Amino acid sequence: MMNKLLYTIVAASITIGAYAQKSDGTTKSLLKAEKEFGESLAKNGAKVAFTTYSADNGLVFRPNPVNAKTYYATQGDTKDLSWTPAYARVSKSGDWGFTTGPYTYKGTETGYGEYFSLWKVSDGKWQLVLDLGTEHNKPLNKPTSEFIEPKEFYKPKFLNDKQREAGANIIATTEKTLNATLKSYGISAFAGFVNPDVRVLFPGYEPILGKDKALAFFNSMISKVALKTTKIDKADGGDFAYSYGVAAIDYKADLRESFNYVFVYERQADHNWNLISIVFTPADR
DSSP: OHHHHHHHHHHHHHHHHHHHTBOOSSHHHHHHHHHHHHHHHHHHOHHHHHHHHEEEEEEEESSSEEEHHHHHHSSOOOOOEEEOOOEEEEOTTSSEEEEEEEEEEESSSEEEEEEEEEEEEETTEEEEEEEEEEEESSOSSOOOOEEEOOSSOOOOSSOOHHHHHHHHHHHHHHHHHHHHHHHHHGGGGGGGTEEEEEEEEOTTSOOEESHHHHHHHHHHHEEEEEEEEEEEEEOTTSSEEEEEEEEEEEETTTEEEEEEEEEEEEEOTTSOEEEEEEEEEEOOO
């Protein structure tokens, strides 16, 4: 009887989650899915929430990327994690988007940080495909919210895997160029690849917003960055793409550390791809 009751509760939560995840191609619908995800965790725990909302191939960085459903199937449960989106974007194809903002973990000691989540639409509903975060001290600044709706809707009617791969290869070339430039010119090479509104998440720091502050931050303590790309994916709308991989960072203090990174690129009017989000989180090597 108890097992049957438990099954009914889990099944009901999954049904509710699937309904809440419904996408209409807007940033508003993504934020609704994110809100329902957080409410599910607070009510049902992380296991049910991540199992319900993650794509089958969704990844969480804990600290290295692992399958979300597999990871949470083997972890102790918690309801002590909460977060609030501060920034969100959705592709003009309506099938790809991301959110980021502050999180709080109320365990033995209260922890703070910034999360970054990337979502894709499958069967008409939002599913979590990447989730990671960076820790910092209790925030001193109250985040300002900016949720940007797509300016137009565009999704190619006929787009096959070969064309998607070709699109991803364009981003791969951009990232290879970035990596080569970083190798030749050091951290200042980021100047030619970041958007004016870039957002940087780095462990130990609150979000660094804007190109000038991002470049000043990097130049203040980092001498070199070497990237090793693991995967690249591009929105069908052709306006956004993301990559993730491993970065070796050489500090000016003669220290090297390994990080996992996630980059989000936006296509510019001149057809170049610039970084609008840069996330570094410690890697376990």
